[in-house]
Amino acid sequence: xxxxxxxxxxxxxxxxxxxxxxxxxxxxxxxxxxxxxxxxxxxxxxxxxxxxxxxxxxxxxxxxxxxxxxxxxxxxxxxxxxxxxxxxxxxxxxxxxxxxxxxxxxxxxxxxxxxxxxxxxxxxxxxxxxxxxxxxxxxxxxxxxxxxxxxxxxxxxxxxxxxxxxxxxxxxxxxxxxxxxxxxxxxxxxxxxxxxxxxxxxxxxxxxxxxxxxxxxxxxxxxxxxxxxxxxxxxxxxxxxxxxxxxxxxxxxxxxxxxxxxxxxxxxxxxxxxxxxxxxxxxxxxxxxxxxxxxxxxxxxxxxxxxxxxxxxxxxxxxxxxxxxxxxxxxxxxxxxxxxxxxxxxxxxxxxxxxxxxxxx
Numbered sequence: 001x002x003x004x005x006x007x008x009x010x011x012x013x014x015x016x017x018x019x020x021x022x023x024x025x026x027x028x029x030x031x032x033x034x035x036x037x038x039x040x041x042x043x044x045x046x047x048x049x050x051x052x053x054x055x056x057x058x059x060x061x062x063x064x065x066x067x068x069x070x071x072x073x074x075x076x077x078x079x080x081x082x083x084x085x086x087x088x089x090x091x092x093x094x095x096x097x098x099x100x101x102x103x104x105x106x107x108x109x110x111x112x113x114x115x116x117x118x119x120x121x122x123x124x125x126x127x128x129x130x131x132x133x134x135x136x137x138x139x140x141x142x143x144x145x146x147x148x149x150x151x152x153x154x155x156x157x158x159x160x161x162x163x164x165x166x167x168x169x170x171x172x173x174x175x176x177x178x179x180x181x182x183x184x185x186x187x188x189x190x191x192x193x194x195x196x197x198x199x200x201x202x203x204x205x206x207x208x209x210x211x212x213x214x215x216x217x218x219x220x221x222x223x224x225x226x227x228x229x230x231x232x233x234x235x236x237x238x239x240x241x242x243x244x245x246x247x248x249x250x251x252x253x254x255x256x257x258x259x260x261x262x263x264x265x266x267x268x269x270x271x272x273x274x275x276x277x278x279x280x281x282x283x284x285x286x287x288x289x290x291x292x293x294x295x296x297x298x299x300x301x302x303x304x305x306x307x308x309x310x311x312x313x314x315x316x317x318x319x320x321x322x323x324x325x326x327x328x329x330x331x332x333x334x335x336x337x338x339x340x341x342x343x344x345x346x347x348x349x350x351x352x353x354x355x356x357x358x359x360x361x
Contacts, residue, residue: 013039016056019071037235038207051103053128084122084129088139095131095150096123097181099204099238101277102284102349108133108143114253114270115277115350116239118184120150154181163197166217171210180204180238187249201254202243203227206234215244215254224265228272237276241269268306271298271324275308277350278321289319290345290354296321312355319345319352328358 017034020041024032032043041054059070085091098119099112107130109117120131136143155177169192171179182188183202189212192200198214205211205227213219224242231240242254256266275298282293300306307324314329326338342353 010036012060013056016060016071017041020054020056020059023071035235051107051130055127084131084135086138088141091122091139092149093153094122094124095146095153096121096178097147097150097154097184098178098207099180099183100207101238101273102280103130106133107131108135108146110143110147111349112184113239113243113251114241115273118147120146151184154178154185162194166197166214166219167195168211168213168219168223169196171212173208173210179210180207182210183243183251187245189243189245189251190249199244202251203241204238204243205230205240206238207236221262221265224262224269228269231272231276239269240272242266264302264306268298268302271306271308274321274350281321281348281350281352286347291317291319293352294318294320296323299325314358317354317356319348320355322351322353 014034014036017036017039021032021034024041024043029043032041034041039056041056042051043054044051085094098121099116100109100119101115101117103109103117103119107119109119112118122129122131131146133143136146139146171177173179183204189200189202192202192212193214196212196214196217198217200212201215201220201223203211203223203226209230211223211227213223220242224240227242228240231237243251244254246252253270254266256262260266275296278293278296282295285293295311297309297311298306299309308321309332310320310323310326312318312320312326312328314331320326320338320342323335325335326333328338338355338358341358342355345352345354
């Protein structure tokens with residue numbers, strides 16, 4: 001977790017963020033937005049489909065006219081400098097993989113876990129730019145080569161020493177380590193066994209935090225609660241779910257079947273992520289959406305069991321999120337009952353389903 005920021009520093013950060021936003025908008029970056037929690041600015045250059053993320057910390061030390069000059073020179077550089085290296089040899093060592101949910105725009109990505117994707121960014125000292133889907137061809141390589149190069153650039157670091165009992169290892173990202181991205185590396189989580197005192201289970205609640213402990217340890221239940229709290233409070237959330245690994249060393253969702261003491265904790269985390277991602281999708285609907293997007297809600301409790309519910313008024317056609325159950329007017333039906341009346345809506349991730357009508361009762 002990051003250090004607590006005092007009132008005066010928050011004011012200074014907000015002023016700097018405002019300065020940068022004003023300069024960027026004057027320069028034509030009309031979608032520039034300030035992220036107070038991450039102390040970053042996000043914008044998309046004209047002609048680009050992928051966003052650039054500007055880290056503001058390097059500009060904070062300067063004061064007065066010096067800071068204004070720094071901001072002006074930096075924005076001027078953004079206007080005249082291409083966002084991405086034009087040459088593959090130059091770009092390759094700058095690539096990093098990142099694990100994210102849905103991201104605005106159309107970056108290069110591939111699905112890796114439920115509701116999560118692997119993206120590739122160009123990592124520069126002050127900015128991080130997502131690679132677009134057409135960029136690999138511009139570099140003369142395939143998308144697979146871009147993903148492979150990005151993964152190869154991670155350190156794959158492993159902690160030294162052996163834990164004598166199950167412990168929690170917390171990785172806090174300083175902006176350069178990309179700890180949560182290490183979950184994309186085969187066998188990386190598996191190699192943490194000695195450091196956490198058992199079979200590793202990981203949480204990546206936000207971009208700057210990775211938590212790892214041992215399966216079956218007394219710490220695991222508490223980490224579900226802690227991960228959800230971090231996830232809910234963060235402006236840069238990834239997932240509240242827990243993850244283990246399969247026989248190939250690939251990261252997979254942590255399993256807790258019925259009867260397992262953590263069964264409901266796992267179900268809740270899965271459904272919190274689903275609600276968040278479908279809600280995010282509904283807030284950014286495509287212009288040509290075929291119908292209104294129905295809401296997805298989290299229902300239940302540890303005692304009753306956690307589930308998701310899609311809510312539809314039953315009148316006009318709608319785009320339903322995939323759910324455990326569907327409320328149609330005042331009637332609640334299991335998903336399997338509604339499924340025969342649905343068809344997949346093309347072009348939606350996560351998947352949406354079109355429902356035109358419902359038999360009268």
